Amino acid sequence: MSAEQHDRTPWTRERVLDAMRGRLTVSCQAYPGEPLRDPRTTAQMARAVVAGGAAAVRVQGLDDVAAVVAAVDVPVVGLWKDGDGGVFITPTLRHAVAVADAGAHVVALDGTRRPRPDGLTLAETVARLRETTDALVMADCGSLDDALAAQDAGVDLLGTTLSGYTGERPRTDGPDLALVDEMVAACTLPVVVEGRVHTPAQAAEAMAHGAFAVCVGTAITHPTTLTSWFVGAVAPSA
Numbered sequence: 291m292s293a294e295q296h297d298r299t300p301w302t303r304e305r306v307l308d309a310m311r312g313r314l315t316v317s318c319q320a321y322p323g324e325p326l327r328d329p330r331t332t333a334q335m336a337r338a339v340v341a342g343g344a345a346a347v348r349v350q351g352l353d354d355v356a357a358v359v360a361a362v363d364v365p366v367v368g369l370w371k372d373g374d375g376g377v378f379i380t381p382t383l384r385h386a387v388a389v390a391d392a393g394a395h396v397v398a399l400d401g402t403r404r405p406r407p408d409g410l411t412l413a414e415t416v417a418r419l420r421e422t423t424d425a426l427v428m429a430d431c432g433s434l435d436d437a438l439a440a441q442d443a444g445v446d447l448l449g450t451t452l453s454g455y456t457g458e459r460p461r462t463d464g465p466d467l468a469l470v471d472e473m474v475a476a477c478t479l480p481v482v483v484e485g486r487v488h489t490p491a492q493a494a495e496a497m498a499h500g501a502f503a504v505c506v507g508t509a510i511t512h513p514t515t516l517t518s519w520f521v522g523a524v525a526p527s528a
């Protein structure tokens with residue numbers, strides 16, 4: 291089906307989970323000031339990764355979420371990054387509602403135990419969000435304690451997204467498979483392995499560790515970083 295011929299079947303909770311289960315989600319993000327930072331470009335990138343077999347896409351920013359929802363027929367995991375330190379991934383209820391209103395099928399938000407800027411708990415945020423939307427909620431976690439608390443708070447999916455970025459876990463070279471093991475053993479919710487999955491072998495390893503799905507960003511959609519890897523290899527001292 292082309293992007294012009296949209297499948298209008300609603301993305302129910304079960305349909306979203308079925309689409310993502312055991313498959314690859316690709317994060318399509320360009321950061322402020324970067325050459326590819328444009329919702330139209332993000333939508334083209336999303337179409338490109340779906341053409342390659344991505345089962346879902348993860349997208350940052352309200353305009354980008356809306357553009358991508360209109361461009362592809364796979365679930366869109368939306369988020370709104372605000373700030374660059376502390377709690378910055380969809381940090382407040384207001385951000386989460388806006389992401390859902392932009393059309394995201396899954397709202398990804400900070401799923402850590404840190405205080406949120408609006409003073410709400412994660413449980414309060416999830417409960418209030420559910421009053422306005424049927425979108426699923428993905429908690430971006432940085433540790434097992436985050437994941438257990440997020441599960442208690444009522445989210446639908448747990449991500450390892452923030453492992454290595456909150457001070458609770460080391461920033462491993464590849465995905466934090468030790469955390470994956472802990473989360474798969476201790477949590478009942480689906481675990482999305484996200485963060486520093488840089489090779490197909492690492493993605494396969496994450497699945498073998500019990501991941502519900504794997505989400506890859508940089509290694510597929512961030513050419514500036516990819517280029518720097520090669521630059522460093524070709525001319526290590528440049």
Ligand SMILES: CC(=O)N[C@H](C=O)[C@@H](O)[C@H](O)[C@H](O)COP(=O)(O)O
Nearest residue numbers: 317451455485486487506507508509
């Ligand atoms: C920590 C943080 O801000 N993570 C962000 C979350 O949306 C993105 O910058 C990452 O690109 C995404 O999680 C995918 O991870 P990776 O690009 O490592 O495959």
